[in-house]
Amino acid sequence: MTLKGPARRRGADLEDAILDAAWEVLTEQGHAGVTFEAVAARAGTSRPVLYRRWAHRDDLVLAAITRFWRGRPLTLPDTGNLRDDAIAFLRNVDAGRSRMMTVMSVQFMDYFRNTGTNFNQLRDLVRPPGEPTGFEKIVARAVERGELPDVPRSPRVVNLPFDLLRHDMLMSMGQVPSTSIMEIVDEVWLPLINAGSNRLRDKA
Amino acid sequence: MTLKGPARRRGADLEDAILDAAWEVLTEQGHAGVTFEAVAARAGTSRPVLYRRWAHRDDLVLAAITRFWRGRPLTLPDTGNLRDDAIAFLRNVDAGRSRMMTVMSVQFMDYFRNTGTNFNQLRDLVRPPGEPTGFEKIVARAVERGELPDVPRSPRVVNLPFDLLRHDMLMSMGQVPSTSIMEIVDEVWLPLINAGSNRLRDKA
DNA sequence: GGCGTTAGATACATCCGCGTATCTTAAGGC
DNA sequence: GCCTTAAGATACGCGGATGTATCTAACGCC
The missing domain is CATH 1.10.10.60 (Homeodomain-like)
Incomplete structure (x- = not known):
């Protein structure tokens, strides 16, 4: 039996x-x-x-x-141009981390309240501070290719797409539509990073 | 007795x-x-x-x-120029809503899950949809003053400072330093919105 | 000042998760 | 193949929250 x-x-x-x-x-x-x-x-x-x-x-x-x-490290595809690098990376983040973001914010609340820490500090714990972020690597590659001028850039501007995607993921409690990713890259980031380059080039 | x-x-x-x-x-x-x-x-x-x-x-x-x-409406000071309007408004939001934002983001995730809603939908419930946002008003005033050209603008770009401030409030679980507000306005928003204007002016 | 309304205080059965104790039986090392 | 280990199935009392049902007494209106 x-x-x-x-x-x-x-x-x-x-x-x-x-x-x-x-x-x-x-x-x-x-x-x-x-x-x-x-x-x-x-x-x-x-x-x-x-x-x-x-x-x-x-x-x-x-x-x-x-x-x-641990089971899902973020991958950073090398497409050969800045725009596609950015879009592909954001899509990877969206697909791999959107559920995680919503979950984490719930999970760590008590931890944050008890320790007086926050997301920023937790992220710095997980990611060693020396290592460049995904978008820092993407921009560095674009500079190497000559696609962008080699000028100093504000970390806020460089990492802007990641922050905006994270924001959208939190606000929608899940995956972000592909159109939002396009907006972030085409309407915000590329114009901004090109404006910065142009302004500096104009000075030269 | x-x-x-x-x-x-x-x-x-x-x-x-x-x-x-x-x-x-x-x-x-x-x-x-x-x-x-x-x-x-x-x-x-x-x-x-x-x-x-x-x-x-x-x-x-x-x-x-x-x-x-409802008990805490945001005030939108009229300083007479775009940059100070933006900074003053962001400071008001930061002072009046940072506590609420952190509470909502983290404490309410369970609420969102239970109700099948999310942050965006809750915001639309509480805020009547027809009314323009704070930064839509700020930009409209700048256009009236002639400080910005009267061209169509992406809502994402117009409301970008608010989203970035909200993001920073969420990540820091509280009020955001004044330097961050300056960064958002001076490094991101003003260059972006001027780049858009310049590009369109160049065409003309 | 009488009266309908409703706040406030119980009481209740019920459900659900907790944390532990006990017992069996399968798994796997030697 | 034996024997230690641990999985899996109970069972139990506990505490906390639910949803409803009364009952009383205070409020406020005409």
Whole structure:
């Protein structure tokens, strides 16, 4: 009568399955929905199995976020021109991080309130300060190609597309339409970065 | 023996007191903390009084948000020139809304998820759609003064400073330094809006 | 000043998640 | 193939919130 063919999971297999379940619940139900009860049910296991690994609910949530984050590094395609580099990178960010952004803002609220820190500081923790950002690399490549003049640029201007995309993701609680990405690049960033170049060229 | 001096509240008085209590609980405990139980206790009344007014918890939350929002209209000073208009308005927004923005962004994610809405939709609910935004008014005034040419402009470009300020408020979980407001206006918005004007003037 | 309205105080059954304890049974190393 | 380990299924009491049902007493209007 053992038709069930149990195939009982153990160790890392089980843990990954639980964290995947937790991530699903987190994105579908929100932070409040991530109960030991719900995650255990979704993972097809029972609460004591979770309690043996994570003492508090937020430990479980943090583990799920970390696993997801590590599993999806952002890629920065090299298309050969500035505009396509920017659009492709923004699309990658949008596809890979939009759910994450909304989730993170929920998850870290208590952490922020308790420690007095904020998103900026958390981001600086995760990303070592020496490393250039995606758009800093994109601009550097454009300068190397001769597509942009080699002049100093304000970090705010260079990273503007990323900030605007992040803003739109937060405001819409999810992925951003492709038209918004185009607007950001074509209506805002390229005119701005070309205006800066022109102004400096005019001086020369 | 009626030493309590009850002064029992009714109607709008009571309702305002409840909504104030709900707002306090919302900012202190987050969306999950806004239970009928907690709000009734904070307002010094009892749950049935709340149930007589709002059937669902999110109705109560929305009412509290709306009340707070309406109670603090943004003022738009008229300084006589574009740059100072922009900076003064951003400072007003920063001072009047930064607390609310952080609360909304983070505390309300669960609300958004529950109601299937997002920040954009909530803003449209609270703000009547026909009315021009602050920066639309600022630009219109600059056009009237002859400071900017009367050309069509992308809403994204016009409202860019507001979006960037909102983004910075969200990322810093609070008020934004004055230098950031200057950057937004001087490094991003004015060059961009002048570049657009110049480009169109060049054609003429 | 009487009366309809409604605030405020219970009481209640119910549901849900928590955290722990206990027991079985499958998995996997030796 | 034995034996340690841990998965998985209960079960239990607890606490907190829900939604409703009464009942009283204060308010305010005519």
